[in-house]
Amino acid sequence: MGCVGSVNDDMRPNLLALGWNQTFEDAAQKIDSSLLIGRVSRLDRGWSTIKMSASPTEIGNLRVRNIGADVAVGDWVAFAENLERIDHVLPRCSALIRRASSDAVRAEQHAVAANIDTVFIVHAATNESNQRRVERELVLAFDSGATPVLVLTKNDLQDAPQHIAELREVARVCGIECHVVSGLTGEGLDALAKYGENHRSVAVLGASGVGKSTLVNRLVGNGAQQVGEVRDGDQRGRHTTVAADLVPMPNGGWLIDTPGLRALNLWTSGRGIERAFADIFKLAELCKFRDCKHEDEPNCAVRGAIAKGEISIERLESMKRLVAEELALEDEQKVRVRLSNRKGMRKIN
Ligand SMILES: Nc1nc2c(ncn2[C@@H]2O[C@H](COP(=O)(O)OP(=O)(O)OP(=O)(O)O)[C@@H](O)[C@H]2O)c(=O)[nH]1
Ligand SMILES: [Mg+2]
Numbered sequence: 001m002g003c004v005g006s007v008n009d010d011m012r013p014n015l016l017a018l019g020w021n022q023t024f025e026d027a028a029q030k031i032d033s034s035l036l037i038g039r040v041s042r043l044d045r046g047w048s049t050i051k052m053s054a055s056p057t058e059i060g061n062l063r064v065r066n067i068g069a070d071v072a073v074g075d076w077v078a079f080a081e082n083l084e085r086i087d088h089v090l091p092r093c094s095a096l097i098r099r100a101s102s103d104a105v106r107a108e109q110h111a112v113a114a115n116i117d118t119v120f121i122v123h124a125a126t127n128e129s130n131q132r133r134v135e136r137e138l139v140l141a142f143d144s145g146a147t148p149v150l151v152l153t154k155n156d157l158q159d160a161p162q163h164i165a166e167l168r169e170v171a172r173v174c175g176i177e178c179h180v181v182s183g184l185t186g187e188g189l190d191a192l193a194k195y196g197e198n199h200r201s202v203a204v205l206g207a208s209g210v211g212k213s214t215l216v217n218r219l220v221g222n223g224a225q226q227v228g229e230v231r232d233g234d235q236r237g238r239h240t241t242v243a244a245d246l247v248p249m250p251n252g253g254w255l256i257d258t259p260g261l262r263a264l265n266l267w268t269s270g271r272g273i274e275r276a277f278a279d280i281f282k283l284a285e286l287c288k289f290r291d292c293k294h295e296d297e298p299n300c301a302v303r304g305a306i307a308k309g310e311i312s313i314e315r316l317e318s319m320k321r322l323v324a325e326e327l328a329l330e331d332e333q334k335v336r337v338r339l340s341n342r343k344g345m346r347k348i349n
């Protein structure tokens with residue numbers, strides 16, 4: 001999983017520091033060799049900022065128009081020397097994708113970050129963070145193909161030990177690491193820096209105000225990412241970060257700071273839900289009926305666990321909501337395929 005791939009002698013050495021590997025090299029061999037290759041670090045209104053390097057130690061930025069190209073921060077792209085447009089986006093080895101609009105007709109996917117090895121799911125270690133959001137973010141992160149890691153920050157505030165224990169449990173049941181840290185004091189950050197070793201890339205995901213940019217600044221060692229106050233009443237952030245940004249870590253890794261998104265709707269999926277709710281899926285194998293809905297069927301192992309207080313009813317309901325969201329999206333996609341086929345038929349006729 002993730003994007004760390006094999007590194008061989010015949011690869012472009014100047015791109016290694018940016019996270020290049022043999023899979024990208026193989027893809028690049030198939031395109032016009034006169035094109036330049038770089039990695040997208042930022043997108044602004046039709047322009048991509050692209051990191052490139054002439055030698056392994058010097059990395060510079062270029063700006064290229066991304067007319068017609070569907071690019072995300074973290075993508076590897078090929079473009080001509082005149083910098084007029086992006087010609088190719090290399091196949092991604094992972095991507096964090098959400099649904100951009102809740103409008104059924106225009107539902108589109110939006111790639112938040114591409115070619116990442118790890119997703120930091122960041123929550124504040126205070127009572128404001130919420131388990132339902134962690135579950136949703138876990139599904140997205142598992143589906144990205146990268147490895148999710150739960151990061152509970154603002155631990156210097158020390159005001160919610162019970163809450164930390166609950167979120168640790170969520171991480172444990174789906175088999176991911178959990179780190180309790182502080183962006184203010186620097187506590188626990190060495191463990192996070194490790195995820196950047198070997199030029200690996202980490203996307204930083206979480207609601208506005210949880211402290212993503214503060215963490216990124218600490219891990220990067222400068223104040224490049226703007227940090228914003230949270231509101232007094234509800235501790236919500238002010239959407240300080242407005243665009244994703246690929247920034248270098250001192251150990252050679254890459255962090256993608258992202259804007260805190262209000263709505264994080266699912267885009268389809270592989271096995272994200274199954275992995276984020278591994279405890280429920282495992283129990284479901286013990287239910288009497290194969291197609292048990294865990295409602296009022298006899299000998300339902302999931303209901304049994306709820307009765308014993310091993311799983312909360314809220315967690316089961318949360319899973320069902322996410323499953324329904326995903327099914328609805330699949331239905332919409334089928335309808336859209338049918339409509340576009342019909343349009344195609346009309347053209348032929
Ligand atoms: N006490 C404490 N405050 C923190 C910590 N990390 C961040 N903060 C504060 O929380 C507020 C929000 O931090 P940001 O880093 O801007 O949050 P963000 O997640 O990047 O927010 P958006 O960019 O809006 O998505 C700021 O006032 C920070 O100073 C921490 O570890 N401890
Ligand atoms: Mg921010």
Ligand SMILES: [Zn+2]
Pocket residue numbers: 284287288292293294295297299300301302303
């Ligand atoms: Zn059941």
